[in-house]
Amino acid sequence: MAPHDGLVHLKEYDIKDSNVELIGTDLDHKVKYNSAATEPAWNDGRVGIQPGLLIWHIEDFAVVPVPREKYGYFFEGDSYILLHSQKATSRDPENGEPGTAKKLIHDLFFWLGMHTSQDEAGVAAYKTVELDEFLGGAATQHREIQASPSDDFLALFPRLTIRRGGVASGFHHVESDAAPKAEITTLLRIFKHHAAPRGRDSVLVYEVDPTWRSLDENDVFILDKGDKIWVWQGRACSPMEKAKAAQVVHDMTLAKHVDVEVVAQTESRSRAVARELGGDVDSGGEEGEFHAARPIRASAARADEGEGVRKLFRLSDASGELAFDLVGEGESVSDENLDGNDVFLLDDAGRVIWVWEGRGASRAEKAIWLKVAQAYVKRLQSEDGNSEAYLTPIARVREGSESAAFLKAIRV
Structure with a gap:
């Protein structure tokens, strides 16, 4: 951006x-x-x-x-x-x-x-x-x-909420949600996400553009118009998403007494929500379908968009100059490839980019770890045409203090 x-x-x-x-x-x-x-x-x-x-x-x-x-x-x-x-x-x-x-x-x-x-x-x-x-x-x-x-x-x-706005900070200011507004139109999307490390589902509440094009039949949406709150339940939404929406609406109405209307997408009344969001009778097409990409990318999507192959690189200055070389890919990647005298970068098939620091790595090798990771991401963008590579999470671990997630990634 x-x-x-x-x-x-x-x-x-x-x-x-x-x-x-x-x-x-x-x-x-x-x-x-x-x-x-x-x-x-x-x-x-x-x-x-x-x-x-x-x-x-x-x-x-x-x-x-x-x-x-x-x-x-x-x-x-x-x-x-x-x-x-x-x-x-x-x-x-x-x-x-x-x-x-x-x-x-x-x-x-x-x-x-x-x-x-x-x-x-x-x-x-x-x-x-x-x-x-x-x-x-x-x-x-x-x-x-x-x-x-x-x-x-x-x-x-287990529940994560991301809203627009922010604090006034340094030279940058974002309008607070508490600031007075002539007309309130806030649209919250509620959806379930599977968090792999702990094998459980999280429910996310995410503020999205207040337009009918943000609607998706797999999720639940809350439209706050100031004087009325609408809850729009997509035809394929889950009970968990409905329950979370009810909790969010309850919290919203504690501070103000407004009318709340819950409508299912399968009801003709649900068209009123699309109209409130600038749509018309044809919004969603003849079948009344609504599809919008979710505002976050899951790890599975990152893997699908990447090359789908794990790669391990070594960062070493043993030759007198910093060198970055491929040492293994695919099934040949394992923790046996790691050498405590150097720094290694593991591309976990586009899910996460891990940097492993050996205890005996030089100060120069350790100092440049994040720059190397970002340079690798830029190479993926320019040479491999992966325009979304910059969104890949980056993490660093040190020898002897490896996280369970890193050990799982290196030992697959």
Whole structure:
């Protein structure tokens, strides 16, 4: 998404560009740690100490905690940092039975809304690196994009809501949903998504363009007109989506008393919703069908759009110059290919791009990991013609602290 024409201040972040130049530069690790040691957000007595989920958003270049009651609620004009910590359970070497939890393992996510500003995205990226330093440098880092979240990210939330707007931040301001409006027309799409790592379904509430072309018969939609709320149930929607819509409407009507009407697509009355959204009697065609692509890409779709083949590359400066070479693809890729003296990039058939850092990798190899991943993505776009490659989630793990998702990807 290109910056809006005429912007005088700092531009809106273009996800196709590298906003993360601060990651992997010559910044010294000690400087980062010292900075982290004075960051109030990391020194609240919970970070790195207690298991669970913590979320912050970036506001005026600062890391601001998100109230726990707002967890799972994101604005597309903002950038967020998430820390998920869980106990690592050791195993009894004699019988293989689970033992006691001896330490915490951490997953760090920086989530970039599609209309976040350049300053917010940069601060989120830098502060994620800083928090990793604070945690001892062993966390798995994930770059998340609103339009194509990883399964690991979605698995954190049984319910996820993405709304338009955001906080005023730095040089960039997005209108708040709380701002007065002459006429309210808000359309929410409610749909189910399967999060692979934990094998469960998440329900997403996603604000979409308020037009009849956004309707899809597989999902449920909530149309808020200010003085009335409509619930439009697609003919193929699931009971889970209907239940979530009822909960959302309940929350919406707590603050205001308005008329609510629920209509199924199969009812003739459902045409009233299409008309409210600018449609006419012919909207949806003769069969009354409505089809609209979902606003996020699932991991299966990413794999289908990619080459569908896993590839493993080595980043090494053993020759005196940094080299990036293919070392295996398809069934030949395994964890036996990994060498603790170097950095490796695993393209998991377009689902996720993983970067693995060996303990003995040089500082130069480690410093450039994200730049190499982004350069690889750009190559996929230009040479292989995969225009959607920039949406692929990117994650980094370190030898000895590999996440379960990475081990599953490398050992397939």
